[in-house]
Amino acid sequence: MSASRHPALSATDPELASFVAAEEVLQAQTLRLIPSENYVSAAVLEASGTVLQNKYSEGYPGRRYYEGQQNIDRVEALAIERAKGLFGVDHANVQPYSGSPANLAVYLAFAKPGDTVMGMALPMGGHLTHGWGVSATGSWFRGVQYGVQADTGLIDYDAVRELALAERPKLIFCGGTALPRTIDFAAFASIAEEAGSILVADVAHIAGLIAGGAHPSPAGHVDVISTTTHKTLRGPRGAMLMCREEHAKAIDKAVFPGLQGGPHNQTTAGIAVALHEAAQPSFTAYAHAVVANAKALAAALLERGFDLVSGGTDNHLILIDLTGKDVPGKVAAKALDRAGIVVNYNTVPFDPRKPFDPSGVRIGTPSLTSRGLSAEHMPVVADWIARSVDAAAKGDEPTLAAVRAEVADLMAAFPAPGLPLP
Ligand SMILES: *Cc1c(COP(=O)(O)O)cnc(C)c1O
Numbered sequence: 001m002s003a004s005r006h007p008a009l010s011a012t013d014p015e016l017a018s019f020v021a022a023e024e025v026l027q028a029q030t031l032r033l034i035p036s037e038n039y040v041s042a043a044v045l046e047a048s049g050t051v052l053q054n055k056y057s058e059g060y061p062g063r064r065y066y067e068g069q070q071n072i073d074r075v076e077a078l079a080i081e082r083a084k085g086l087f088g089v090d091h092a093n094v095q096p097y098s099g100s101p102a103n104l105a106v107y108l109a110f111a112k113p114g115d116t117v118m119g120m121a122l123p124m125g126g127h128l129t130h131g132w133g134v135s136a137t138g139s140w141f142r143g144v145q146y147g148v149q150a151d152t153g154l155i156d157y158d159a160v161r162e163l164a165l166a167e168r169p170k171l172i173f174c175g176g177t178a179l180p181r182t183i184d185f186a187a188f189a190s191i192a193e194e195a196g197s198i199l200v201a202d203v204a205h206i207a208g209l210i211a212g213g214a215h216p217s218p219a220g221h222v223d224v225i226s227t228t229t230h231k232t233l234r235g236p237r238g239a240m241l242m243c244r245e246e247h248a249k250a251i252d253k254a255v256f257p258g259l260q261g262g263p264h265n266q267t268t269a270g271i272a273v274a275l276h277e278a279a280q281p282s283f284t285a286y287a288h289a290v291v292a293n294a295k296a297l298a299a300a301l302l303e304r305g306f307d308l309v310s311g312g313t314d315n316h317l318i319l320i321d322l323t324g325k326d327v328p329g330k331v332a333a334k335a336l337d338r339a340g341i342v343v344n345y346n347t348v349p350f351d352p353r354k355p356f357d358p359s360g361v362r363i364g365t366p367s368l369t370s371r372g373l374s375a376e377h378m379p380v381v382a383d384w385i386a387r388s389v390d391a392a393a394k395g396d397e398p399t400l401a402a403v404r405a406e407v408a409d410l411m412a413a414f415p416a417p418g419l420p421l422p
Pocket of ligand 1: 036098
């Protein structure tokens with residue numbers, strides 16, 4: 001399979017080529033439910049593996065520190081124009097290497113070490129880079145954290161306001177990695193205005209939903225939008241920072257020369273293609289199908305007795321709380337993996353267990369929707385999850401093997417974008 005798809009690689013480095021071929025098979029045959037993952041199109045994959053890789057281009061289009069930029073400038077300008085059009089923003093920087101460095105650039109642009117910054121606590125669903133202690137953003141800055149209400153699993157905007165007014169943070173981050181509900185950007189905006197803070201919407205997870213009109217947009221409400229390009233947006237691994245014109249200089253200076261050297265032009269090309277794809281009507285349908293699938297899957301899991309944080313989902317993500325079951329998150333996640341269902345274990349809000357051995361499993365529908373599965377398949381998926389978690393509790397390996405075969409069967413009927421047919 002790999003020899004024909006990657007002839008040069010197979011000839012030069014058969015060992016490495018065999019790893020890639022095995023990963024192709026794994027991605028084709030398994031049900032991938034990690035909500036931050038997806039399948040990029042063949043076009044994005046091609047664009048990300050071009051000779052643009054060979055070029056150094058520190059600076060920005062028209063203002064480079066290296067010559068020979070006539071094509072690179074066009075690639076980056078195209079990505080920028082597409083980002084601005086798709087998200088309705090004045091300015092876009094498409095150079096951040098990934099979501100974490102993009103966020104670090106925001107700190108560099110607006111804050112000084114030691115300044116107070118505010119974000120959602122990691123165990124509540126926030127991201128490391130929103131001022132959490134083990135991250136540079138939590139050790140170089142003074143992070144203060146908000147969370148969700150214990151009874152509803154929802155953000156308490158009054159508590160966020162209270163904390164913001166008491167702490168007057170330089171930066172407020174909204175968004176996260178395990179939030180199954182819609183973010184109220186207008187509410188955050190009024191809080192940030194009262195507190196005199198720069199407001200950052202980190203939409204890494206939901207950028208594709210926003211582009212497709214399946215989640216409200218932060219544009220017009222926030223100072224900076226930070227996003228990865230490889231989650232629901234279905235582009236290559238990378239990131240973008242978008243803002244109003246007034247912050248454009250600060251953001252650009254922070255990314256380069258503040259934090260990075262030469263941009264990864266092959267990634268910029270992949271981002272441009274992904275943004276083009278995301279502007280098509282088919283992507284609007286995709287984004288809505290992601291949410292419809294997540295809602296159908298949540299309903300089917302509830303019917304099978306699962307406890308879901310916040311009681312369900314508004315977006316692509318579901319956080320299963322296993323505290324009421326006999327199986328902790330990690331044991332369940334590993335059993336699901338043996339059943340061909342790839343998830344990640346995750347803390348749930350107010351988790352009684354430790355972060356490396358938490359009570360939750362985080363799942364999402366971006367990847368299965370990219371393969372064309374629809375709401376009618378979600379009861380089957382929920383059944384597989386229920387049987388696997390049950391089997392994990394009983395140490396029932398034959399059931400996990402049986403589910404794995406059923407999963408591979410269904411997956412064979414829904415080829416993944418960018419992958420060879422199984
Ligand atoms: C994924 C994610 C990031 C980090 O992106 P990386 O590319 O993994 O560095 C940042 N913020 C949020 C909210 C994320 O979900």
